[in-house]
């Protein structure tokens with residue numbers, strides 16, 4: 001066996017081998033091996049198993065070795081819903097919310113997404129690249145090795161392409177891998193407020209074809225919400241995206257119950273995201289489908305809401321549940337999936353094991369990938385060595401970064417000790 005790196009003396013190795021994706025009770029199964037090792041060759045895993053066995057085959061004398069001294073080791077975390085390319089932050093809106101203004105009131109007054117759009121359009125590419133690169137560094141420091149990354153702050157053909165090209169450039173030059181999503185239907189931009197049908201035509205006739213022709217996105221997403229894109233508009237736009245070979249995601253039932261989850265399931269979307277106000281029908285529709293629910297508890301937290309997505313009901317109904325930060329300048333500015341796991345525990349009663357499934361295997365499923373999120377021969381060598389010995393420490397010991405070492409595609413990307 002040729003091995004370029006051996007990670008050994010692992011106290012608790014979560015291989016996440018087993019069902020893909022995980023539903024119901026299977027979300028608690030983590031494929032745990034104790035006293036384990038992982039052997040890597042190049043960017044792939046070649047073996048996982050008992051440390052004693054693997055050390056015999058490729059021990060310290062024969063290849064570089066990391067001794068974790070009994071640590072917890074997991075797959076690199078996957079964030080399946082982010083908006084990481086933006087210019088300035090919106091902490092003033094955060095403070096306005098503390099004083100009682102709602103997210104929608106701020107948006108309707110010209111702030112919110114439209115403000116970030118004006119801002120992105122007038123910011124040079126070099127500045128946007130530098131700012132997004134810092135966010136990716138922070139994701140990596142927090143153990144995240146792959147993110148889904150949306151456009152949606154351009155809302156013109158030129159500026160949406162600019163944002164997707166930045167995502168492509170970052171994917172090629174930064175260790176964090178990115179799965180690109182076109183979100184031209186994030187809002188109606190200032191110049192189309194009185195001509196909404198005109199913007200839908202622009203999306204369908206010009207933007208989607210341009211994105212598809214340049215192969216700049218894997219997914220098409222939409223903000224399906226009261227006052228933004230209604231269900232009929234969402235269906236039209238997403239059906240057009242399907243014709244261009246894009247897979248679907250939805251921002252659904254985030255601020256009100258509008259049947260977004262049912263629409264996503266009926267269009268065979270890969271995921272429906274947010275779902276704070278999902279109905280019982282919506283839960284049944286997701287459970288009966290292959291559409292994953294991506295839950296974003298940090299958004300409820302940062303919006304100052306007491307209402308979180310009904311995760312327990314979804315898990316018990318058999319919905320594929322994933323977790324994400326939603327990292328964006330408005331509703332939640334955070335790059336820490338571990339913090340989302342903590343919120344998922346306290347606010348949505350998810351166990352640490354369920355949360356771990358939600359940020360590995362189920363997050364991989366939600367971004368349409370089966371080569372990440374699992375530690376097994378042939379999979380990408382993306383993993384995290386934690387300053388913890390047991391997975392239950394992660395949601396419990398919150399608000400600090402417990403990542404010790406990150407291996408990305410077989411290379412040491414972050415080393416904290």
Ligand code: NIG
Pocket residue numbers: 083112113116223251254299326328329330331332
């Ligand atoms: O997922 N809801 C729409 N999009 C983002 C917020 C984007 C913003 O406020 O800039 C979300 O919450």
Ligand code: FE
Pocket residue numbers: 081083251326328
């Ligand atoms: Fe979002």
